[in-house]
Amino acid sequence: GAVVSQHPSWVICKSGTSVKIECRSLDFQATTMFWYRQFPKQSLMLMATSNEGSKATYEQGVEKDKFLINHASLTLSTLTVTSAHPEDSSFYICSARDPAGGEEAFFGQGTRLTVV
Amino acid sequence: AQSVTQLDSQVPVFEEAPVELRCNYSSSVSVYLFWYVQYPNQGLQLLLKYLSGSTLVKGINGFEAEFNKSQTSFHLRKPSVHISDTAEYFCACREGGYNKLIFGAGTRLAVHP
Numbered sequence A: 001g002a003v004v005s006q007h008p009s010w011v012i013c014k015s016g017t018s019v020k021i022e023c024r025s026l027d028f029q030a031t032t033m034f035w036y037r038q039f040p041k042q043s044l045m046l047m048a049t050s051n052e053g054s055k056a057t058y059e060q061g062v063e064k065d066k067f068l069i070n071h072a073s074l075t076l077s078t079l080t081v082t083s084a085h086p087e088d089s090s091f092y093i094c095s096a097r098d099p100a101g102g103e104e105a106f107f108g109q110g111t112r113l114t115v116v
Numbered sequence B: 001a002q003s004v005t006q007l008d009s010q011v012p013v014f015e016e017a018p019v020e021l022r023c024n025y026s027s028s029v030s031v032y033l034f035w036y037v038q039y040p041n042q043g044l045q046l047l048l049k050y051l052s053g054s055t056l057v058k059g060i061n062g063f064e065a066e067f068n069k070s071q072t073s074f075h076l077r078k079p080s081v082h083i084s085d086t087a088e089y090f091c092a093c094r095e096g097g098y099n100k101l102i103f104g105a106g107t108r109l110a111v112h113p
Helices: none
Strands: A004-007 A010-015 A019-025 A032-038 A044-051 A065-073 A077-082 A090-097 A104-109 A111-113 B004-007 B012-014 B019-021 B025-026 B030-036 B044-050 B056-057 B064-068 B074-076 B087-095 B107-112
Touching: A004 A090, A010 A019, A019 A032, A019 A090, A019 A111, A032 A065, A032 A077, A044 A065, A104 B019, A104 B044, B004 B087, B012 B019, B019 B107, B025 B074, B030 B064, B030 B074, B044 B056, B044 B064, B044 B074, B074 B087
Parallel strands: A010 A111, B012 B107
Antiparallel strands: A004 A019, A019 A077, A032 A044, A032 A090, A065 A077, A090 A104, A090 A111, B004 B025, B019 B074, B030 B044, B030 B087, B056 B064, B064 B074, B087 B107
């Protein structure tokens, strides 16, 4: 199946700093990628849909100025958590569909963000 | 609007016993249904999917699921579980023609020796 690579797998940052998470489709081109947030022992909550070459679509309640999404190429989307606070600590996961590969979504390995 | 309900937050089971993880969905149109497995601190791996055709679908690791349109269910089953099946299982739904994947709350399967 298609491969989605997410980097870094874990990161610790200080409050007030910004952190960038990368999501790459390694063997296919993804016009659309998705960013999810997962709290401990909870399900995945869709944060935003990242569209190549255009603005991301954010879900209700997600601060677009805090969670900046850039999808500059067909294989790379980035999520930047700006001015991070401890409450932003979470597991962030990206996914993408291979347009030529069927209906399933492929997921990155996830990024564990800890803000101290 | 579509939604996914996983009725059991945790399912404890002994090794080599059968297991069923329940999933119900709500949608006014045709849907695609998926089961994913998540191991600690990892992303999601697809177990199986229902797109159309046969209502009984088989996936990896000996899992299978049956799509029941009248009951709007897509329960996951395995006849004999292993310790290594201990993980979080997510049922997900996507309406045809849309990209958004909606997840259930997840079921923690704990296999005991």
